[in-house]
Each structure stands twice: as structure tokens, then as C-alpha cells.
Amino acid sequence: xxxxxxxxxxxxxxxxxxxxxxxxxxxxxxxxxxxxxxxxxxxxxxxxxxxxxxxxxxxxxxxxxxxxxxxxxxxxxxxxxxxxxxxxxxxxxxxxxxxxxxxxxxxxxxxxxxxxxxxxxxxxxxxxxxxxxxxxxxxxxxxxxxxxxxxxxxxxxxxxxxxxxxxxxxxxxxxxxxxxxxxxxxxxxxxxxxxxxxxxxxxxxxxxxxxxxxxxxxxxxxxxxxxxxxxxxxxxxxxxxxxxxxxxxxxxxxxxxxxxxxxxxxxxxxxxxxxxxxxxxxxxxxxxxxxxxxxxxxxxxxxxxxxxxxxxxxxxxxxxxxxxxxxxxxxxxxxxxxxxxxxxxxxxxxxxxxxxxxxxxxxxxxxxxxxxxxxxxxxxxxxxxxxxxxxx
Amino acid sequence: xxxxxxxxxxxxxxxxxxxxxxxxxxxxxxxxxxxxxxxxxxxxxxxxxxxxxxxxxxxxxxxxxxxxxxxxxxxxxxxxxxxxxxxxxxxxxxxxxxxxxxxxxxxxxxxxxxxxxxxxxxxxxxxxxxxxxxxxxxxxxxxxxxxxxxxxxxxxxxxxxxxxxxxxxxxxxxxxxxxxxxxxxxxxxxxxxxxxxxxxxxxxxxxxxxxxxxxxxxxxxxxxxxxxxxxxxxxxxxxxxxxxxxxxxxxxxxxxxxxxxxxxxxxxxxxxxxxxxxxxxxxxxxxxxxxxxxxxxxxxxxxxxxxxxxxxxxxxxxxxxxxxxxxxxxxxxxxxxxxxxxxxxxxxxxxxxxxxxxxxxxxxxxxxxxxxxxxxxxxxxxxxxxxxxxxx
Numbered sequence: 001x002x003x004x005x006x007x008x009x010x011x012x013x014x015x016x017x018x019x020x021x022x023x024x025x026x027x028x029x030x031x032x033x034x035x036x037x038x039x040x041x042x043x044x045x046x047x048x049x050x051x052x053x054x055x056x057x058x059x060x061x062x063x064x065x066x067x068x069x070x071x072x073x074x075x076x077x078x079x080x081x082x083x084x085x086x087x088x089x090x091x092x093x094x095x096x097x098x099x100x101x102x103x104x105x106x107x108x109x110x111x112x113x114x115x116x117x118x119x120x121x122x123x124x125x126x127x128x129x130x131x132x133x134x135x136x137x138x139x140x141x142x143x144x145x146x147x148x149x150x151x152x153x154x155x156x157x158x159x160x161x162x163x164x165x166x167x168x169x170x171x172x173x174x175x176x177x178x179x180x181x182x183x184x185x186x187x188x189x190x191x192x193x194x195x196x197x198x199x200x201x202x203x204x205x206x207x208x209x210x211x212x213x214x215x216x217x218x219x220x221x222x223x224x225x226x227x228x229x230x231x232x233x234x235x236x237x238x239x240x241x242x243x244x245x246x247x248x249x250x251x252x253x254x255x256x257x258x259x260x261x262x263x264x265x266x267x268x269x270x271x272x273x274x275x276x277x278x279x280x281x282x283x284x285x286x287x288x289x290x291x292x293x294x295x296x297x298x299x300x301x302x303x304x305x306x307x308x309x310x311x312x313x314x315x316x317x318x319x320x321x322x323x324x325x326x327x328x329x330x331x332x333x334x335x336x337x338x339x340x341x342x343x344x345x346x347x348x349x350x351x352x353x354x355x356x357x358x359x360x361x362x363x364x365x366x367x368x369x370x371x372x373x374x375x376x377x378x379x380x381x382x383x384x385x386x387x388x389x390x391x392x
Numbered sequence: 393x394x395x396x397x398x399x400x401x402x403x404x405x406x407x408x409x410x411x412x413x414x415x416x417x418x419x420x421x422x423x424x425x426x427x428x429x430x431x432x433x434x435x436x437x438x439x440x441x442x443x444x445x446x447x448x449x450x451x452x453x454x455x456x457x458x459x460x461x462x463x464x465x466x467x468x469x470x471x472x473x474x475x476x477x478x479x480x481x482x483x484x485x486x487x488x489x490x491x492x493x494x495x496x497x498x499x500x501x502x503x504x505x506x507x508x509x510x511x512x513x514x515x516x517x518x519x520x521x522x523x524x525x526x527x528x529x530x531x532x533x534x535x536x537x538x539x540x541x542x543x544x545x546x547x548x549x550x551x552x553x554x555x556x557x558x559x560x561x562x563x564x565x566x567x568x569x570x571x572x573x574x575x576x577x578x579x580x581x582x583x584x585x586x587x588x589x590x591x592x593x594x595x596x597x598x599x600x601x602x603x604x605x606x607x608x609x610x611x612x613x614x615x616x617x618x619x620x621x622x623x624x625x626x627x628x629x630x631x632x633x634x635x636x637x638x639x640x641x642x643x644x645x646x647x648x649x650x651x652x653x654x655x656x657x658x659x660x661x662x663x664x665x666x667x668x669x670x671x672x673x674x675x676x677x678x679x680x681x682x683x684x685x686x687x688x689x690x691x692x693x694x695x696x697x698x699x700x701x702x703x704x705x706x707x708x709x710x711x712x713x714x715x716x717x718x719x720x721x722x723x724x725x726x727x728x729x730x731x732x733x734x735x736x737x738x739x740x741x742x743x744x745x746x747x748x749x750x751x752x753x754x755x756x757x758x759x760x761x762x763x764x765x766x767x768x769x770x771x772x773x774x775x776x777x778x779x780x781x782x783x784x
Binding site for chain 1: 461469
């Protein structure tokens with residue numbers, strides 16, 4: 001029963017779907033948003049607060065954790081779930097995105113990537129095999145294939161090469177993961193293998209930049225490998241919103257219908273709604289908590305900044321009628337003061353609000369799909385209207 | 393019935409007492425510890441978390457709040473309680489300690505202190521009258537007289553001058569506060585007076601450095617002015633622990649027995665226990681939360697540092713059998729990781745632990761006094777024994 005995705009309702013006018021993904025640590029109701037806990041903590045939040053917000057899944061990052069404190073340590077401490085006190089579904093990213101973001105500090109080879117740590121300059125070599133072994137040690141429910149995310153401004157030739165490597169690596173990741181109960185030795189990685197407490201689902205990542213033919217080729221390739229879910233990478237990396245929506249649109253017919261579709265690194269409300277309408281079931285993004293630490297919050301139809309002088313004497317909550325703890329108990333005036341003074345409580349209260357906003361949006365989207373009214377909701381979605389009106 | 397202090401039990405062997413102080417926002421069971429919310433937030437904590445820890449009173453600081461965001465703003469927002477979402481007893485310090493800490497940025501005149509803001513260099517003039525008016529606007533339950541805290545290394549002549557000024561200012565503060573319903577205009581402070589929602593208790597601050605005769609003189613002077621409580625300032629400012637304990641010992645016979653005794657700026661467990669044995673009922677200190685943000689935590693008999701390498705693989709909680717949320721749910725290994733990575737959750741979890749530790753200590757002290765076993769507890773107190781053994 002693990003890693004089964006059951007679609008409960010399809011929208012008749014868009015490609016939106018409502019479903020449930022089953023994992024060893026519980027169900028995930030989709031469409032869903034993953035709160036990012038890069039270094040094994042969703043910044044400024046406790047697990048209990050995340051649960052109170054209705055978070056069903058969070059993620060942590062292989063790149064950061066392999067460098068500090070190391071996957072072996074976390075395995076010895078009982079795995080990521082136990083170590084970080086989170087008993088619901090958990091996903092680890094493969095580290096591919098972070099390694100390739102190192103730009104001049106990494107060297108791409110056919111079998112992996114050599115890179116220098118952003119922390120101390122030490123040299124590391126990450127391969128598809130290692131990315132899987134590390135993620136097995138961390139023990140998340142969903143783990144990701146090691147991929148190469150080409151920069152948004154790459155030409156077609158380079159984008160294609162990166163895509164081909166990503167495809168080959170996906171096959172290696174799959175084979176490595178299938179052998180996880182009888183692990184083969186991985187070169188340059190001699191540490192004792194930790195036998196998994198729980199089964200894990202491996203997802204591949206579609207690449208191909210903004211090139212329609214590459215994206216379709218990549219989607220078909222990954223679909224053929226038959227993973228329990230499929231991720232879309234390399235979007236929201238500098239391309240226009242039109243390009244992002246277009247890519248989602250053209251790959252949708254080629255995505256395996258019965259599998260979970262996960263769009264990586266996207267968390268703006270208008271993008272989420274557009275992507276759900278194009279068949280996406282799951283999102284993650286660091287922005288809700290990062291925005292919060294910089295004083296930005298999700299308002300009715302746009303992002304606003306609490307440090308703005310207009311809020312000095314404002315007795316309103318961040319968002320009228322918002323049910324979150326921050327809006328129920330604090331005024332913009334006080335929140336502005338906290339953020340101006342760099343008080344931790346300011347980051348906390350804005351993080352709670354922003355995460356609540358997105359998780360509530362996901363619940364609303366789900367309800368709209370269930371009721372058969374998603375298309376109307378989508379058309380009227382205030383963030384979408386605001387963005388479109390700005391373009392004109 | 394407000395600001396009545398009822399002593400419930402006296403220790404027969406020491407000067408310790410257990411009592412209840414009544415305020416318009418509820419009771420304070422003494423001996424008690426005040427968590428410091430300098431800028432109208434106890435750093436990293438929500439009011440609900442403080443209540444869950446059993447905090448009955450917190451404090452905020454006049455100096456910081458008069459500069460940013462200003463007392464008038466807070467008054468307009470309904471006062472400090474409402475603004476910061478805290479409905480239990482609240483105390484504001486007068487700003488004296490902070491202003492005198494500015495050293496070369498302040499000039500002491502007979503009627504007040506001229507100083508430049510540490511934030512932007514703007515010039516301000518704080519007088520006893522203004523300190524009271526500002527604190528009336530903030531609206532805390534307990535407000536403090538404007539005092540001059542002479543540096544710990546001051547000679548007797550200077551210490552005496554500062555004490556005399558503090559005495560004169562205490563008389564002015566008292567007169568100003570008694571007129572608060574029909575306020576007289578205060579020179580250089582023309583803003584409209586805010587009528588108080590709740591009555592406030594004004595406490596004076598004993599000064600006199602480490603000089604026994606000055607301390608006794610100051611204690612007698614303040615006792616004669618007949619305030620509802622009395623504070624001891626100018627300790628824990630660089631003098632030795634022996635000097636601090638000695639001062640508490642020699643002034644105790646001159647303190648009004650039926651009034652609350654508040655020792656300012658002291659929060660080390662061994663100092664708290666020593667001071668309670670010398671008749672102190674209330675303490676405040678920024679250290680529990682400041683230590684936390686630097687990775688230090690209260691352990692069984694001393695302060696320890698979570699960033700120490702010995703905790704890398706440590707599956708123990710911070711303190712065995714500690715009932716706090718942090719110790720119930722996280723290992724030293726994980727907490728070390730959070731603090732090494734400067735994660736906000738690390739500051740939060742250590743703040744919870746340190747505040748729990750002190751508030752639990754205060755509850756234990758109270759129980760020991762009630763049971764008549766405080767002296768034994770005091771003699772056996774592990775922090776005290778550890779400190780004494782180090783001295784030998």
C-alpha cells in the first residue's frame with residue numbers, strides 16, 4: 001500500500017486533480033505544498049507548529065546534510081525522522097540542484113560531479129550512486145534521483161547534454177536503489193550501509209530547460225522508467241512565467257496520469273494555481289520562510305513588506321480574516337516593530353503566516369477540485385488577476 | 393487589593409520567604425524570576441510558550457522602547473500588554489541602567505541625563521519625570537524609579553553622589569506618579585498624557601555600590617519613602633560574588649519586611665539561591681535567553697555549551713529528566729547541529745530549556761520554603777557546591 005497514489009477527483013475543465021499519496025509515515029492529500037527544512041529544520045518552526053498548520057510533508061536537503069553533520073551521523077542517530085522529531089512524510093532532495101548552483105566550484109564528469117564545499121572548500125565527489133546511498137541513510141519517505149539542472153540561460157546544446165546525463169543518472173539511481181537491500185559496493189564510498197527501517201520511493205526529475213522537444217523527450221524517458229512519482233525540475237530558475245507555464249502545458253499529456261506530479265522549487269501563489277491547472281500535485285519552495293525572515297508576507301493578492309512605514313500605527317492583522325496564530329493575535333504595528341528590530345519572534349510570526357497562507361491555499365484548491373468548481377476559482381484567483389493586470 | 397504583598401511562609405534558618413504579590417493582571421508567586429522582553433518580546437519566545445513555562449511576569453525596557461517605536465505609539469496601540477499580546481503582570485525598567493551604560497554618550501545633570509541614542513546618535517534628555525510619564529504610557533503593572541547605577545569600579549565619592557541623585561530622583565518619581573491622574577506639565581515633554589487603564593505600582597531602586605554604609609543609608613532612605621516594593625540595583629555589575637552576597641546580607645535587616653524585594657539583573661542559579669536566602673523575592677536577567685542564542689544551557693550544576701564537539705553523537709537530552717519541551721523531544725546531537733548552523737530553532741529550544749530551568753528552580757525554591765526545608769536545599773544546591781569547590 002505504500003507509495004500508491006489514488007486520484008479521487010479530476011477537474012473537467014483543467015488538468016487539476018485531487019488525490020492521496022500513501023507513505024510509510026502517513027497520507028499526503030494533494031495538491032500539496034512541501035515546507036522546506038533544508039538543514040533538517042523548517043526555519044524558525046517546530047514540528048508541532050507545522051502540524052498545527054496542517055503540513056503533511058516537509059523536505060530536507062542532501063547537499064547540506066552530507067556536508068554537515070554528515071549522513072552517517074544522522075543514520076546513527078536513528079535517521080532524519082527521529083533526529084529532527086518529525087513523524088510525518090519526509091522528502092530529501094538529491095543535492096543535484098545545490099551542487100550545480102556552485103557554478104565555478106564544481107566540475108561535471110560523466111559519472112558524477114566534483115565540487116568544493118561552500119563551507120570550507122573541501123573537495124567532494126557526488127555520483128548518482130552516492131546520492132542514493134546518502135538518501136537511504138537519511139531515511140526520508142521520498143528520495144530524488146541525482147540530476148543536472150542546467151542554468152535558465154543555457155543554450156539548447158548544453159541543456160540537451162545535461163538532460164542526457166540526467167537520464168543516464170536516473171537509470172543508475174534506480175538500479176542502485178533497487179539493490180538497496182543487497183547493496184553493491186559504491187566506489188569511493190566505503191562506509192557501512194545502513195539497512196532501511198522503512199521503504200523509500202524514488203522519484204526521477206524531468207529536465208530540458210524551456211525547449212519543448214527536450215522537455216517532451218525527458219518526460220517520456222522518465223515515464224518509461226516507471227517510478228512511483230515524477231518530478232519536474234529546472235523551472236523557476238530564471239525563465240519567464242510564460243515559459244514555465246508553457247513547459248508544464250506541453251509535458252502534461254506525456255506525464256503518467258496515475259503517478260504523482262511534483263514541481264520542484266515553485267511556491268508563488270499564482271504559480272501554484274497555474275501549475276495545478278496543468279496537472280501538478282506537489283510543490284516545494286523555501287520562499288514562504290525566507291520571505292518571512294526578510295519581512296515579506298502573503299497578502300490578499302500580492303506580497304507585501306511589513307517594514308513599510310505605512311504599517312507603523314496599523315492595528316490590522318497581516319491579512320483580515322486570516323485564521324493563523326499571527327493574524328489572530330498581533331497587529332501589523334507590532335509585527336513591523338519586531339521585524340525592524342530583527343527580533344526572532346518577527347521571523348517566527350511571519351513564517352507561520354506565510355506557511356499557513358500556502359497550506360490553506362492548497363486545502364482550498366483541493367476543496368474546489370472536489371466540488372468541481374476549480375476552474376472558476378482559478379479564473380478568479382486574486383493573485384493571478386493582479387499579475388495579469390500588471391502585465392497589461 | 394492591588395500591589396498587596398502577602399508573605400505566606402518564612403524560612404526559620406535563612407531570610408527566605410514565600411509570598412504572593414497581587415497586580416491588576418494577576419498574582420505573582422514569589423520567589424519569582426522575570427523573563428526579560430527588552431524590546432517588548434522575550435527573545436525567540438511567544439507569550440503562550442512563556443505561559444506554558446509558568447512565567448507569571450515579564451519585563452520590557454523603557455530606554456529601548458522610548459527610542460523605537462516610542463511610548464506614544466505603544467499607548468495609541470492600547471499599551472504594552474495589548475500590543476505585545478501579554479495579559480499577565482508586566483514590569484518596565486526605567487531606562488536608568490541603559491542610559492548610564494552609554495558611558496561617553498551621556499552627560500549627567502542634576503535634573504536628569506542627556507544622552508545620544510545608540511541607534512542613530514539623536515540627542516535625548518531623560519529626567520525622573522519623563523521616565524515616569526513614559527512608563528505610564530507603556531502601562532506596565534510595575535514601573536521603576538529613574539536611578540543612576542554607578543559602574544562597579546567607581547570610588548566611594550562618586551558612588552555616593554550617584555546614590556544621592558538616585559534618592560532625589562526617587563522622590564521626584566514618586567511625586568510625579570502620585571499626580572498621574574492630574575498630570576502636571578513636564579518640561580520638554582508636551583505630548584498628550586494617556587490616562588491609565590490600570591493602576592501601576594512604582595518601585596524605588598537602592599544604590600550604593602559595594603559600600604556597606606552607603607547601601608544601608610540608601611535602603612533606609614527608600615524604605616522611608618514607603619513604596620509598594622523595593623528594588624536593589626547596582627549589583628552584578630562587575631563586583632565579586634562575595635561583595636554581592638555581603639551587600640544583600642547587610643541591607644536585609646533594613647528592608648521593609650512586608651514589601652516585595654526585587655534584585656535587578658541577577659539570574660545565575662547559584663546567585664538566585666544565595667539571594668533568596670538573604671530575603672530576595674524577585675529577580676530578572678537577560679542571560680537565560682542570551683545564553684541560549686549563544687548555545688549555552690543550564691545543566692545539573694553548571695552552564696554547558698552545546699557547540700562542544702563532545703555532543704556530536706550524544707543521544708541524551710540537554711538535561712536528563714528535564715521536563716521541558718526541548719529535553720522531551722530532542723537530543724544534544726540535533727540541538728548542537730541547529731546551533732552550529734545558527735538555526736532559529738536552536739535559539740528557540742535552548743531558550744525554552746533555560747527559562748524552564750530557572751522558572752522550575754523558582755518553583756522548587758518556593759516549595760522548599762513552604763515545606764520548611766529550604767535551608768537544606770540551599771546547602772545542597774549543586775550549582776552552589778560546584779562554585780564553592782572551584783574556589784578552593
